[in-house]
Amino acid sequence: MTPADSMALIPAPRSVEHSGDAPGYAALDERTTLDAGPGTESTARWLRTVLGAATGLPLADGAGPHAIRLRIDAETGHAEGYRLTVGGPDAAVAIEGGGPAGVFWGAQTLRQLLGPDAYRRAPVRKEAARDLPYVTIEDAPRFGWRGLLLDVSRHFLPKDDVLRYLDLLAAHKLNVFHFHLTDDQGWRIEIERHPRLTEVGAWRARTKWGHRASPLWTDTPHGGFYTQDDIREIVAYAAERHITVVPEIDLPGHAQAAIAAYPELGNTDAVDTAALTVWDTWGVNPNVLAPTEAVLRFYEGVFEEVLDLFPAAVSPFVHIGGDECPKDQWKASPAAQARIQELGLADEDELQSWFIRHFDRWLAARGRRLIGWDEILEGGLADGAAVSSWRGYAGGIAAAEAGHDVVMCPEQHVYLDHRQAPGDDEPMPIGYVRTLEDVYRFEPVPPGLSPEAAAHILGTQANVWTEVMENRSRVDYQVFPRLAAFAEVAWSALPAPPARDYAGFERRMTTHYRRLEALGVDYRPPAGPHPWQRRPGVLGRPLEGTPPHV
Numbered sequence: 001m002t003p004a005d006s007m008a009l010i011p012a013p014r015s016v017e018h019s020g021d022a023p024g025y026a027a028l029d030e031r032t033t034l035d036a037g038p039g040t041e042s043t044a045r046w047l048r049t050v051l052g053a054a055t056g057l058p059l060a061d062g063a064g065p066h067a068i069r070l071r072i073d074a075e076t077g078h079a080e081g082y083r084l085t086v087g088g089p090d091a092a093v094a095i096e097g098g099g100p101a102g103v104f105w106g107a108q109t110l111r112q113l114l115g116p117d118a119y120r121r122a123p124v125r126k127e128a129a130r131d132l133p134y135v136t137i138e139d140a141p142r143f144g145w146r147g148l149l150l151d152v153s154r155h156f157l158p159k160d161d162v163l164r165y166l167d168l169l170a171a172h173k174l175n176v177f178h179f180h181l182t183d184d185q186g187w188r189i190e191i192e193r194h195p196r197l198t199e200v201g202a203w204r205a206r207t208k209w210g211h212r213a214s215p216l217w218t219d220t221p222h223g224g225f226y227t228q229d230d231i232r233e234i235v236a237y238a239a240e241r242h243i244t245v246v247p248e249i250d251l252p253g254h255a256q257a258a259i260a261a262y263p264e265l266g267n268t269d270a271v272d273t274a275a276l277t278v279w280d281t282w283g284v285n286p287n288v289l290a291p292t293e294a295v296l297r298f299y300e301g302v303f304e305e306v307l308d309l310f311p312a313a314v315s316p317f318v319h320i321g322g323d324e325c326p327k328d329q330w331k332a333s334p335a336a337q338a339r340i341q342e343l344g345l346a347d348e349d350e351l352q353s354w355f356i357r358h359f360d361r362w363l364a365a366r367g368r369r370l371i372g373w374d375e376i377l378e379g380g381l382a383d384g385a386a387v388s389s390w391r392g393y394a395g396g397i398a399a400a401e402a403g404h405d406v407v408m409c410p411e412q413h414v415y416l417d418h419r420q421a422p423g424d425d426e427p428m429p430i431g432y433v434r435t436l437e438d439v440y441r442f443e444p445v446p447p448g449l450s451p452e453a454a455a456h457i458l459g460t461q462a463n464v465w466t467e468v469m470e471n472r473s474r475v476d477y478q479v480f481p482r483l484a485a486f487a488e489v490a491w492s493a494l495p496a497p498p499a500r501d502y503a504g505f506e507r508r509m510t511t512h513y514r515r516l517e518a519l520g521v522d523y524r525p526p527a528g529p530h531p532w533q534r535r536p537g538v539l540g541r542p543l544e545g546t547p548p549h550v
Contacts, residue, residue: 008511009112010484011173011491013139019087024134026092028055028114033062035091040070042240043095043104051111055130056123068093068110070103080175080242081140082106086113086132093132098140101242105173109137116511119171119518143444145407145459146490147176147246148483150475153183153257154282155466156202156224157475163237164472168519170241172487177238178246178319178461181226184256184279184287188225189247189309193301194262198225201261204278210428210468212282214539218470223278231309239314246317246371247310251299252289252355253325259287265295270333282467284324291330291339291351296358303362312367317386322356323373353379360385371407374399390415390463392550393446400453408444409461412547414486416478417465419542425528427477427535428468432547436526440485440505441497462486468540473522477533480523484512 007016028051036044047068048059063069069091076083079099084106086093093110097103111118113132117125148169152162162179169177181189187201203223209216226234238245256279259266266273267290279285289295306318327348330336340351353376360370360382371386374395381387386405389396396406411418411431418431444460462483469475485505494500516523524533 007113007133007135008508009109009137010505010508010512011488012494012505012508013109013137014493015138017136019085019134019136024087025131026087026134028057028068028092028130028132029066030057031066032057032059032092033064033067034059035063035067035069036061037069037071039072039100040097040103042100042242043070043107046104046240047107047110051114051118053121054114054118054123063091065089065091067091069095070107071096072099072103074098076102076140078102078140080105080144081138082109084109084135084137084139086136087134101175102140104170104242105139105141106137108171108173109139111171112515116514116518119515141173141491142493143457143459143490145176145461146174146487147178147407147409147459147461148174148479149178149180149248149409149461149463149465151180151183151464151466152188153180153186153466155207155470156186156188156222157466157472158224159226159230159234161472161475162226162234165475166234166238166241166243168483168521169243171515171519172483173491174483174487175242176244176246176459176461178248178463179234180248180250182248182250182257183254184285185282186223186225186278187257187261189231189249189306190225190227191302191305192228193305194298196261197258197302199261201257201278204280206280207470208281208467210535210538211430211541212467213541216538217280228305228309235310235314244317245310245315246319247306247315248319248321249299249302249306250321251359252291252352253323254285254321255289256285256287259289262298265289265298267329267333267336269335270329284326286326286328288325288329289355290333291336291355299359300362303359307366307368315368317369317371318363319371319388320356320359321372322352322376323390325352325375327352347379349379351379353382356385357382386458388461392548394550396457397446397449397453400449400456403456405456405458407458407461409463410550411463412550413442414439414460414462415465416462416482416486417468419540420478420482420524421528422542423528424536425534426540426542427474427529427533428538429540429542430468431541432543432545434482434547436482436485436509437502439482440489440502441500442486442489443497444489460486460490473533476522477524477529480516480521481509481513481526484509 076098095106263273387399419429
């Protein structure tokens with residue numbers, strides 16, 4: 001068993017060394033202080049809030065041999081890297097990070113070293129979460145983009161649940177939160193100049209229960225949205241945890257909620273857009289935005305408010321979707337066909353590319369980078385755009401080889417809405433079976449990619465689409481424990497998938513399950529779902545066999 005195994009650290013650090021020949025321990029007690037150097041203040045606030053609650057210790061400011069000392073040391077070599085030492089001569093604990101984020105990730109490791117009780121909000125025993133083994137840990141991430149997408153459009157999650165997920169990301173050293181805010185089933189962000197987007201577009205009368213082929217419906221109206229102050233709070237909360245937020249405003253497809261609010265956004269000469277309501281079922285929707293100057297101006301107004309709410313320091317990327325845009329309405333629309341002729345485009349695919357290129361230029365002029373799903377490759381890849389490769393590896397490979405940055409998130413491997421086991425017990429089973437081990441053996445960089453192209457792989461992301469996740473508990477079940485395996489893939493320097501020590505990871509997960517329990521996470525137990533986690537009789541769409549490698 002390695003030292004990382006014995007301390008159950010997840011994700012596994014690059015190196016762990018015990019100090020001296022015999023094991024020793026440093027105790028956190030009433031003498032323990034926080035000695036925060038310049039640039040580490042946010043981590044000190046987090047430690048005082050989290051560890052102070054779990055231990056009952058005040059953790060006052062102060063230096064000395066009983067301190068937790070936080071410093072930035074550029075010689076660490078990586079802005080997100082850190083060195084954590086327990087039991088040194090000048091401090092009980094020293095965390096040195098290559099930058100503020102590195103110090104914060106070191107503090108997350110410190111919390112893990114203190115045991116599962118460190119994840120509780122109050123002390124549960126007299127000496128809860130106090131002893132630390134003498135150890136030196138040196139660590140840095142493999143990828144700079146370690147993300148999770150959370151879809152709050154299909155099923156809305158209240159603000160406090162979003163903040164909770166930011167804490168769960170931070171606990172697993174994940175640093176990108178992809179915030180899927182708009183879709184056919186709901187518009188979730190307040191836009192002051194277009195109030196009907198939330199007055200109308202945030203609410204639907206009923207909801208399909210299960211897969212779209214299910215005969216069942218939930219007749220309770222569903223909806224919700226985040227006010228602009230809610231968004232500011234979420235963004236600030238993420239920034240304190242060194243998490244980048246990527247807002248997604250979908251266009252030109254996945255737009256029925258917006259069109260229901262403002263029918264003039266749709267192809268009014270091809271369909272009666274005034275009759276549309278916020279969509280109440282799932283799948284690829286035919287109602288797409290019209291390719292008009294008025295629509296461009298409308299969405300520029302939306303993005304002006306989005307950029308104000310998501311400052312560039314926290315949100316350098318803006319996701320515009322660009323996926324699953326059926327062309328039938330454009331083919332049937334005289335106005336769209338005239339637009340194709342006016343712009344000198346070959347076909348509807350190039351019309352979609354025109355949409356994407358417009359907002360690529362618009363965002364770039366304002367210091368932001370566009371990122372979109374791999375369909376933006378169709379009709380010509382927008383200059384400067386980055387690609388979220390979701391349909392497999394192929395789109396990401398093509399984009400990287402063309403010199404574009406890529407986030408690998410292939411649905412066959414890291415779509416966490418897909419089921420975790422075969423059999424009838426899995427609730428509303430969707431997609432291929434992707435077990436904890438399958439996720440642990442996922443490799444974001446496909447073999448055979450040239451070094452130049454591989455340098456364009458920014459990192460990787462797990463995606464959580466919530467069609468069949470009606471509340472936080474269901475999201476927890478689908479996400480955990482697999483997000484822990486994904487976090488190790490994204491952070492740790494692992495060997496090739498067949499050589500990965502899954503047995504060692506399972507041993508470490510024994511302790512990590514207790515951390516998740518302390519955090520109140522409704523994860524899927526290794527032996528299968530609890531009775532209350534099942535959804536008997538509700539139709540899913542399971543796919544059999546091994547997922548294709550595409």
